[in-house]
Amino acid sequence: MTTSTLRVLRPAWGRLSLAVLAGTGAAGAAVALTAVSAWLISRAALHPPILHLMVAIVAVRACGLGRGVLRYLERLIGHDAAFRVLAGVRIALYRRLEVLAPAGLAGFRRADLAQRLAADVDAVLDLVTRVLLPYAVAAATGLASVLVIGALVPVAGLALAVALLVTGVAVPLLQRVAARRADGALAPLRAGLATAVVDLVHGLPDLLAYQRIDVLRDRLADLDARLTSASRRSAATAGLGAAVTTLATGAAVLAGLLAGAAAVRAGDLPGELLALVVLTPLAVFEIAAPLPAAAQRYATARASLCRLAEISAAPEPLRSGPESPATAAARPTGNRVPELRLERVTAAWTPDRVAVRDVDLVLPPGARVALTGPSGAGKSTVAALLVRFLDPVAGRVTLDGVDLRDIPGDRVREVVGYLPEDAYLFDTTIAANLRIGRPAATDAELLDALGQARLRDWAASLPDGLQTLVGEHGMALSGGQRRRLALARLLLTGARVLILDEPGEHLDDATARALIRDLLTAAGDRTVLLITHRTAELAGLREVKLPSAAGQAGRPALRSGR
Numbered sequence: 001m002t003t004s005t006l007r008v009l010r011p012a013w014g015r016l017s018l019a020v021l022a023g024t025g026a027a028g029a030a031v032a033l034t035a036v037s038a039w040l041i042s043r044a045a046l047h048p049p050i051l052h053l054m055v056a057i058v059a060v061r062a063c064g065l066g067r068g069v070l071r072y073l074e075r076l077i078g079h080d081a082a083f084r085v086l087a088g089v090r091i092a093l094y095r096r097l098e099v100l101a102p103a104g105l106a107g108f109r110r111a112d113l114a115q116r117l118a119a120d121v122d123a124v125l126d127l128v129t130r131v132l133l134p135y136a137v138a139a140a141t142g143l144a145s146v147l148v149i150g151a152l153v154p155v156a157g158l159a160l161a162v163a164l165l166v167t168g169v170a171v172p173l174l175q176r177v178a179a180r181r182a183d184g185a186l187a188p189l190r191a192g193l194a195t196a197v198v199d200l201v202h203g204l205p206d207l208l209a210y211q212r213i214d215v216l217r218d219r220l221a222d223l224d225a226r227l228t229s230a231s232r233r234s235a236a237t238a239g240l241g242a243a244v245t246t247l248a249t250g251a252a253v254l255a256g257l258l259a260g261a262a263a264v265r266a267g268d269l270p271g272e273l274l275a276l277v278v279l280t281p282l283a284v285f286e287i288a289a290p291l292p293a294a295a296q297r298y299a300t301a302r303a304s305l306c307r308l309a310e311i312s313a314a315p316e317p318l319r320s321g322p323e324s325p326a327t328a329a330a331r332p333t334g335n336r337v338p339e340l341r342l343e344r345v346t347a348a349w350t351p352d353r354v355a356v357r358d359v360d361l362v363l364p365p366g367a368r369v370a371l372t373g374p375s376g377a378g379k380s381t382v383a384a385l386l387v388r389f390l391d392p393v394a395g396r397v398t399l400d401g402v403d404l405r406d407i408p409g410d411r412v413r414e415v416v417g418y419l420p421e422d423a424y425l426f427d428t429t430i431a432a433n434l435r436i437g438r439p440a441a442t443d444a445e446l447l448d449a450l451g452q453a454r455l456r457d458w459a460a461s462l463p464d465g466l467q468t469l470v471g472e473h474g475m476a477l478s479g480g481q482r483r484r485l486a487l488a489r490l491l492l493t494g495a496r497v498l499i500l501d502e503p504g505e506h507l508d509d510a511t512a513r514a515l516i517r518d519l520l521t522a523a524g525d526r527t528v529l530l531i532t533h534r535t536a537e538l539a540g541l542r543e544v545k546l547p548s549a550a551g552q553a554g555r556p557a558l559r560s561g562r
């Protein structure tokens with residue numbers, strides 16, 4: 001097991017040990033049941049007084065009952081431990097996502113990320129219940145059985161030990177060599193397939209319109225073929241493992257029979273113990289048989305853990321650390337509208353590409369500024385810098401003179417609110433979507449915010465009012481209603497600076513103008529930075545223009561907005 005695997009399991013060691021103990025007890029009871037039964041049948045054939053058999057009869061009953069009870073306990077405790085490990089991994093991962101999003105996740109595709117968060121995390125469950133527990137239980141039971149059989153007939157004990165080593169160690173190693181690439185490729189191939197399917201679902205209308213569905217279908221078919229081939233190779237090695245295990249079982253039983261019979265003939269073993277020596281390996285192999293499959297699952301689970309480790313190892317996009325008391329005291333709180341500044345800021349989402357270069361921008365308290373520029377100039381990047389989704393690689397962003405890098409991101413976003421271009425509406429009610437802005441808001445406050453975004457009459461006209469469901473991505477609403485609802489949510493946050501990224505996008509000119517007018521009115525004394533490329537929306541705003549991306553590369557410094 002790798003150190004990262006051990007680290008994942010660490011929080012549940014106590015419960016895992018208990019589960020191993022119960023599992024070993026259950027497996028031991030199963031083996032003992034076979035062994036004692038074999039002895040009992042043989043001994044009974046000699047018609048001894050019934051009292052000579054009483055202990056064995058009670059032992060058979062105890063083993064039969066104990067096996068069920070201990071097995072139940074193993075399942076209960078083992079799954080409890082597994083779910084605790086799973087919860088720990090999930091929480092750690094979500095905490096990491098919180099730190100990384102959005103800039104640190106730029107290198108991950110969404111469907112792939114979803115696959116990592118779902119299927120790869122679930123692999124942890126397999127690791128505990130189908131790898132660790134079977135191996136630990138089989139090792140303990142196998143060792144005890146080898147010792148008992150070996151004490152009776154050393155050669156039979158040795159044969160059992162060799163057969164168990166073949167099943168539990170040699171076969172998995174051989175399988176690993178044979179299916180190394182296949183097992184490791186399964187998780188990434190599944191993720192690739194998920195990404196392609198999500199692409200297909202999202203792009204279906206366009207592909208149908210262009211009659212190019214074959215493009216994605218071919219890609220899906222190719223991925224599917226590779227996944228099938230990897231699964232087939234993986235299944236073939238699993239089948240081979242099962243065959244070798246069956247052979248090893250047969251060999252151990254045969255060796256037990258031959259060596260046992262020789263021992264009986266030599267007078268070294270009472271005849272009634274021969275059945276025990278011969279049949280016990282069968283019971284042991286029932287416990288050892290799943291080991292090759294467990295080892296194979298370990299290979300898949302390890303690939304999944306590696307994919308999770310990639311998320312943990314992704315570099316943090318923002319400088320983190322505790323906020324100093326001086327910064328906490330200096331940063332604006334309450335209703336005061338602060339000043340925001342970008343000073344010669346250069347920023348990049350990925351190390352190889354600068355998104356904005358040497359940008360200066362001042363947003364005095366209460367300012368109304370329109371940030372314009374051609375597509376790709378970096379307007380949304382400036383917004384991301386102002387809400388500390390991204391830190392500059394050069395220059396600095398300040399809030400009332402305090403460098404944003406010294407203020408935790410969520411504290412910045414209490415003051416600076418952001419309405420992204422594609423503001424997300426959750427598939428729930430209007431009220432629940434609004435309360436993301438202010439969880440404790442009363443219905444009256446929600447209605448007030450809707451009123452500021454000019455949606456109050458519409459909401460009042462709905463049969464379910466605030467409890468109306470907005471549908472997936474807010475699809476039950478019109479484009480304008482979606483934007484206004486997102487604006488109402490932003491207004492609820494109490495942020496004193498509002499960054500609005502293309503709020504009129506995809507709306508007709510008249511609707512867009514009406515929306516901008518309404519939001520500027522709703523903004524009151526707050527600072528507003530409106531990102532737009534529509535000159536129709538500029539009325540009454542001071543314009544700050546970003547040059548094109550090509551222009552920034554050629555001309556390093558941009559001075560504007562003072």
Ligand SMILES: Nc1ncnc2c1ncn2[C@@H]1O[C@H](COP(=O)(O)OP(=O)(O)OP(=O)(O)O)[C@@H](O)[C@H]1O
Pocket residue numbers: 102103106349350354355373374375376377378379380381382533
């Ligand atoms: N979340 C992100 N992850 C990675 N790169 C990004 C991200 N957002 C923007 N970029 C990159 O930063 C550069 C500037 O893009 P940005 O979206 O800031 O420009 P823009 O002026 O807002 O464009 P548009 O008007 O088309 O929305 C582009 O090269 C873009 O690919």
